[in-house]
Amino acid sequence: MKPSDPRQLAFTVLSQVEEGGFADLSLDAALARCPGMDPRDRGLATELVYGVLRQRGRLDFALARFCSKQLSKVESRVLNLLRLGAYQVLMLDRVPAPAAVHETVELARRLGLERATGFINGILRALIRGEGQIPWPDPAADPLGHLQHGLSLPAWLARDWLRRYGAQEAAALAEAMAGQPPFCLRVNTLKGSRDQYLEMLRAAGHQAEPTVYAPEGVRLTARAAAPLPGDAAGWYQVQDEASMLIAHLLGARPGERILDACSAPGGKTTHIAALAENRAGVVALDLHPQRVRLVEEGARRLGCRGIETRAWDLTRPPAFLEPGSFDRVLVDAPCSGLGVLRRNPEIRWRRGAGDIKRMAALQGSILDNVAALVRPGGVLVYSLCTLTEAESEETLARFLARQPRFAREDLRPLTPPGWAELFDDQGALRSFPHRHGGMDAFYAVRLRRQQGD
């Protein structure tokens, strides 16, 4: 590969994603192989990968108008080149459309796809000429078509969101999910205050503001070329604001014993330790040993103490932990991840209704296996970075039917008044990017085990 070619790098990553890779990991690895690449080209490669994956439904709808055969019959490498070209033509102001076509055709040639260059050239040139005539579905007359083809939701998700949220709200959510998430940091309060860190950021030339809800969150609005200050000293953790709310809902206090059941990579474990002023005993479990190591590394970097880690598959009871020995348990469960579609855009093309069922069963099993560890009177928080009913309220209802000694708590009286709009009418957290300042979509509910049972 020409080390300096952002389009070829994006193409390689998109091909890896097609074969089952994760966009963020593949992109990081590809960029790491090109240390000399110009920062603007790195930016373009990143935008092309995320943009094509986030807007694939829209790009395909446009391409289909100008392609003589069905897109499903086009060879996948050629289709990815077409999507890359179409993204530049339709969505990128900084690349003149004819240059985008030329670059795409040249890339096809370099990839040994000489025979497809005429096909690619013809479709992309027709797209430039016919862009204004693309019959985008009208949001009012065809809300489902608009969600699918205008806002790039797969059909099953478009139907689900339309049924649950209505046309306008579903469109606003889909639009937010097709955009870029804000870049947020949690200030490590074991090191100092948010105000101090905001000052450090400003002194290093970055522009940042406090997050609206999370008291230790910072949102970067313009990043300078300089690295973020305080990295090696553990001043911050990159974390979305919605994710920062969860440790607050758990409410750990100094002296308590806490279980973080699905802890890796440890964003919430280290937050719990910080909120308990490093004076709680935290047990952090996760299925994967290599991910458990990330929790350990994070705890070291941030100066968190009192965290014990262990790899464990929580579809089996953790017999090494004493029943009733935890004041608070957090189950930040593996889930379909539909609340973080912006960060993992490939998910929307991979998940289906079957995955949701499978995740819900896994979540139920994990909840069952930690329930006995909560002490009488203790707290269990169940959180997810998704928004399906099956994984949230339905998993919870089944759990409560099996475990009648737990009851849900309304989170509204337990949290600051300014957070009221983050909760549903049962007092569960439901954050949404289009309603709550760009936050990821999270769900969280807090349960309490009855006293004396």
Ligand SMILES: C[S@@+](CC[C@H](N)C(=O)[O-])C[C@H]1O[C@@H](n2cnc3c(N)ncnc32)[C@H](O)[C@@H]1O
């Ligand atoms: C949403 S992530 C947790 C994120 C973490 N709490 C944080 O804030 O950094 C869910 C985690 O559950 C773990 N997991 C998946 N299946 C599991 C199982 N059977 N037992 C324990 N952990 C599991 C995954 O490895 C993943 O790290």
